[in-house]
Amino acid sequence: MFNEATAAAPAPVETREEITFSATGGEYFRIWIVNLLLTIVTLGIYSAWAKVRRNQYFYSSTRLAGSSFEYHGNPVAILKGRLIALVLFGVYNVAFRYSLAAGLVMMAVFAAVMPWLLWRSLQFSLYNSSYRGIRFGFDGSARQAYLAFLGMPVLTVISLGLLTPYAHYRLKKFQHTQARYGASQFGFDARVGGFYKIYLAALGFFILTVILTAIITMVMMGLALWLIPGAEPERIGALSTIGGMLLGYPMGIACTWLIMAKLQNLVWNHTVLDAHRFQSGMRWGRLAFIYATNTLAIIFTLGLFTPFAKIRAMKYRLESISLQAHGNLDQVTAQNAGDVNATGEGMADFLGVDLSM
Amino acid sequence: MEAVSGRYFDGKTSRAHRVSLSVSDGVARLEGDVVRQASLSTMRVSERTRHAARKVTFDDGAYFEADEGDAIQQLLDASGHRDSGVVLAQQSWKLALGAMALTVLLLGLAYRFGLPAFASGVARMLPLSVEQQMGEGVLELLDKRLLAPSKLSAERQQQIAAAFAALRQPHEDRQPYRLLFRRSRLGPNAFALPSGDIILTDEMVKLLDNDRAVAGVLAHELGHLHERHMSRRLIQTSAVAAVTTLLFGDASGFIASLPAVALDMHYSRDAETEADDYAARMLRHNGRSLADLEAVFLALDKVEKENAVSIPYLNSHPPSAERLQRVRHLAPAP
Numbered sequence: 117m118f119n120e121a122t123a124a125a126p127a128p129v130e131t132r133e134e135i136t137f138s139a140t141g142g143e144y145f146r147i148w149i150v151n152l153l154l155t156i157v158t159l160g161i162y163s164a165w166a167k168v169r170r171n172q173y174f175y176s177s178t179r180l181a182g183s184s185f186e187y188h189g190n191p192v193a194i195l196k197g198r199l200i201a202l203v204l205f206g207v208y209n210v211a212f213r214y215s216l217a218a219g220l221v222m223m224a225v226f227a228a229v230m231p232w233l234l235w236r237s238l239q240f241s242l243y244n245s246s247y248r249g250i251r252f253g254f255d256g257s258a259r260q261a262y263l264a265f266l267g268m269p270v271l272t273v274i275s276l277g278l279l280t281p282y283a284h285y286r287l288k289k290f291q292h293t294q295a296r297y298g299a300s301q302f303g304f305d306a307r308v309g310g311f312y313k314i315y316l317a318a319l320g321f322f323i324l325t326v327i328l329t330a331i332i333t334m335v336m337m338g339l340a341l342w343l344i345p346g347a348e349p350e351r352i353g354a355l356s357t358i359g360g361m362l363l364g365y366p367m368g369i370a371c372t373w374l375i376m377a378k379l380q381n382l383v384w385n386h387t388v389l390d391a392h393r394f395q396s397g398m399r400w401g402r403l404a405f406i407y408a409t410n411t412l413a414i415i416f417t418l419g420l421f422t423p424f425a426k427i428r429a430m431k432y433r434l435e436s437i438s439l440q441a442h443g444n445l446d447q448v449t450a451q452n453a454g455d456v457n458a459t460g461e462g463m464a465d466f467l468g469v470d471l472s473m
Numbered sequence: 474m475e476a477v478s479g480r481y482f483d484g485k486t487s488r489a490h491r492v493s494l495s496v497s498d499g500v501a502r503l504e505g506d507v508v509r510q511a512s513l514s515t516m517r518v519s520e521r522t523r524h525a526a527r528k529v530t531f532d533d534g535a536y537f538e539a540d541e542g543d544a545i546q547q548l549l550d551a552s553g554h555r556d557s558g559v560v561l562a563q564q565s566w567k568l569a570l571g572a573m574a575l576t577v578l579l580l581g582l583a584y585r586f587g588l589p590a591f592a593s594g595v596a597r598m599l600p601l602s603v604e605q606q607m608g609e610g611v612l613e614l615l616d617k618r619l620l621a622p623s624k625l626s627a628e629r630q631q632q633i634a635a636a637f638a639a640l641r642q643p644h645e646d647r648q649p650y651r652l653l654f655r656r657s658r659l660g661p662n663a664f665a666l667p668s669g670d671i672i673l674t675d676e677m678v679k680l681l682d683n684d685r686a687v688a689g690v691l692a693h694e695l696g697h698l699h700e701r702h703m704s705r706r707l708i709q710t711s712a713v714a715a716v717t718t719l720l721f722g723d724a725s726g727f728i729a730s731l732p733a734v735a736l737d738m739h740y741s742r743d744a745e746t747e748a749d750d751y752a753a754r755m756l757r758h759n760g761r762s763l764a765d766l767e768a769v770f771l772a773l774d775k776v777e778k779e780n781a782v783s784i785p786y787l788n789s790h791p792p793s794a795e796r797l798q799r800v801r802h803l804a805p806a807p
Contacts, residue, residue, distance in 0.1 A: 139524055145569070146565070147563045149572050149573045150562045150568075152576055153572040153573075153579075156580070176522070176526045176527075177526070183489065183526075247487070249484040249536060250482075250484070250487045420573075446489065449485065450486070
């Protein structure tokens with residue numbers, strides 16, 4: 117705990133502050149189901165209020181050094197953002213059905229608007245988060261946003277994917293150097309090599325998956341043909357392929373969890389706020405276990421486990437992050453920021469873009 | 474009422490001030506490192522919760538965060554502060570489970586009645602050019618992958634087409650169609666595309682070996698066209714996918730796609746039944762016997778039994794034996 121009202125502190129002390137997440141599946145289940153009912157009854161309009169309630173619950177359940185976070189999003193602003201997103205998305209989908217040219221024009225419009233919306237979304241979500249009464253903020257300019265969200269992906273395509281880790285690095289650097297807590301700036305000192313290492317490890321894991329799947333499929337096929345004389349080779353082939361996929365598909369998903377865990381660690385272990393450092397000790401085996409058992413539990417409960425699964429995964433992800441505080445956290449001052457609209461936030465929501473980690 | 478300990482943040486710096494909060498006559502009072510008071514009605518009280526932090530915020534954004542949830546809840550209860558109905562429902566298992574029952578009921582009704590009605594309305598409003606394009610794309614793909622030109626002679630094709638064209642359609646609004654012959658790698662089959670194309674495979678003609686039964690098959694496919702099943706199905710699938718993503722997307726995109734697949738199967742079985750009914754109406758309208766249709770199901774049933782690997786519910790078509798039963802129960806032709 118931080119010492120309040122410090123009387124002439126001498127040398128600053130290093131303390132380790134863990135993030136704790138006190139939300140429970142049971143409580144979130146009740147919030148979730150009531151929100152869901154109201155969203156259905158209001159034909160989706162309530163979803164903006166549902167989002168605010170949910171975030172308020174998540175934020176005020178997240179504590180660092182004894183104090184909780186707070187979410188300030190305005191539901192009307194979020195609703196407006198969602199409506200604009202819905203219209204844009206609808207026009208985009210219809211355009212391609214009418215003609216290729218119209219579709220391509222809409223695609224270009226989309227590519228041109230998207231970075232701006234993502235940028236706005238970052239501003240909105242950070243501006244509407246606070247800790248100890250001080251709001252977060254995002255300073256990055258539109259030009260930088262276009263470079264990170266449009267320029268980098270284009271570069272990735274041109275380089276045939278070879279620059280993907282570099283683009284990812286630039287994106288995280290943009291997010292983590294332009295964020296502020298009050299008047300204090302976040303900093304990011306990871307190197308691009310770390311991103312390449314993770315992507316290479318994932319690629320290796322993926323190749324291993326493919327080879328293993330192929331070998332097991334062939335072994336199964338051979339065994340079946342040998343054990344069941346007179347079986348139709350075509351049917352055995354189909355069944356073995358399904359068997360191989362049952363193994364290969366989970367391994368493929370596990371690969372995305374590997375990337376997720378390693379990236380969270382890399383990014384947060386290199387993020388600083390003034391003299392304070394963050395640490396992330398996520399283990400991907402544990403993460404994979406949580407996600408895999410969540411998936412099974414959701415299937416076997418016909419979806420009712422969903423809110424419990426969400427809390428379980430969030431708890432692990434959040435609680436693996438801690439802050440190495442240098443001195444106390446009392447010195448941060450607020451900085452006024454202009455109003456931020458929620459169009460981007462609604463859009464990012466709608467497209468399922470997760471910018472939080 | 475005892476004062477509740479906690480911290481005060483002034484909204485200007487991140488410094489925590491030790492204070493205690495008490496409420497009397499609707500006025501909230503902070504004492505300790507900071508002394509401040511305001512009418513509770515002008516303050517924003519965070520919603521009741523058991524596991525998250527509780528805050529009471531002044532109108533300038535400065536706030537009090539309680540050290541302990543139970544204590545501040547007692548204080549608020551005693552002060553006469555009341556939460557909204559939504560919050561109370563979210564804090565009560567009884568009401569939340571009631572909400573769950575209501576949600577399941579509403580979703581069930583929407584799936585069974587609302588969505589099919591909506592989809593058929595939208596499908597009828599879709600411009601023909603859109604359906605035309607969708608169908609052409611599919612045909613192109615099928616021709617590349619699964620279909621080959623028909624081996625039936627031109628006369629034989631002409632014969633089948635003429636026999637079917639001679640039948641009158643059961644409805645006033647004539648359903649336009651185009652009959653195409655193909656050879657298939659999938660065995661005996663016939664299907665209708667949104668563009669109005671009906672594809673009949675040589676294998677089907679060979680299997681039935683009865684031109685009246687072939688006309689029965691074509692009538693069934695015409696039923697699909699008349700009811701716009703393909704477009705309706707596309708609309709329904711997207712709607713179901715959107716709803717399941719809303720429900721389960723929180724946890725994983727993969728899980729969200731599972732119910733969409735299973736639920737689609739059910740609609741598809743309904744569509745087959747509707748098309749069977751249309752075919753039966755058409756045959757009767759022309760004074761034909763339903764035996765033509767029965768012959769189709771008998772032949773298909775035999776094929777199914779030979780290849781016996783079908784799970785009754787998870788199949789997009791009802792088993793032929795079931796369809797046969799249904800048609801037999803329809804009133805006999807006059």
